[in-house]
Amino acid sequence: MEDSNIEPAIVPPAIQVQDLCFRWYKGETVLDSCSLEVPQGEFWMLLGTNGSGKSTLLKLLANLLHPQAGSIQISPHVGFVFQNPDHQLVMPTVGADVAFGLVAEKLTYAQVRRRVEEALDAVNLLPLIRRPIYALSGGQKQRVAIAGAIARHCDILLLDEPTALLDPDSQLELVAQVQRLVKSRGLTALWVTHRLNELDYCDGAFLLEQGKVVDRGDPQRLKERLMQLPV
Incomplete structure (x- = not known):
């Protein structure tokens, strides 16, 4: 007989940021005591106006930048997708580019x-x-x-406005693809966007203003809030 008093194990978040602060060397503050958590196996989005700190936060999570204060807890197996893919695809063919990320793992050809x-x-x-x-x-x-991140067996995908340069059809195809990958492969994804229709595909969202998370939770509620703002 099962013990009904046994509580389910608490699963730690895949991404945990606590009181993160970052400023450029000239003194401009970008993130100010920023905190957020992304649950494991979920697809979350990060919204905010230009200059709110979205891309900087993603680069901090990917260890491309280093904060002056605060803490980050995240898996070391992180895949980063830039806004412009030409900034990260370095090999001449599709297969060669995906294979390039595996060089350090010293795998066999097979x-x-x-x-x-x-x-x-x-x-x-x-x-x-x-x-x-x-x-x-x-x-x-x-x-x-x-695909490069999947080949490296990354647990987490960080995507910095990956649809910014795409036409509307390609935009929705890509966000739907990531949604399917998160669900089918147990990945965790954090996607920066300013396109409100992309919120239809995620599990939750954060709103960043002046370097702080000012709202979080249900993406449809956040979508309605942002649609009411003056253009």
């Missing part, structure tokens, strides 16, 4: 090929494994960047 094919299949790009990068659309390039 292991690399298996990981590359699995990752490209996850983002529906396996038929394009030999396609030159220059021949891809913007949305396909972003999916190659995501």
Whole structure:
């Protein structure tokens, strides 16, 4: 007979930020006692006006910048997707670019090929494994960047306005793809956006203003709040 008094195990958040402060060397404060938590296995979005600190926060989470104060707890296996994929795709073909991120792992050729094919299949790009990068659309390039993170077995995806340069159809295709990956592979994703229709695909959202999280929770409630603001 099961003990009804046994409480379920508490799962720690995948991303935990506490009282984070960051300022540029000239003294401009970007983040001011910023705190947030992203639950494991969920897809959350980060909203805010230009200059609110969204991209800076993502770079801090990816260890591309270092805070002056506060703490960050996050898995070391993090994949970062830039706004412009041309800033991170460095190899001539799709398959070669995904494989490039595995160089440090000293895998056999067969292991690399298996990981590359699995990752490209996850983002529906396996038929394009030999396609030159220059021949891809913007949305396909972003999916190659995501495949690189999957091939490295990243637990967390950080995406910095990945649809900013995409047309509306490619935009919604990409956000739906990430939603499916989070659910099917148990990933955690934090996605920076200013497009309110993307909130239809996430589990929760944060609103950042002047370097602080001022609201969080249900994405539809936040969407309604932002739609009421003057243009």
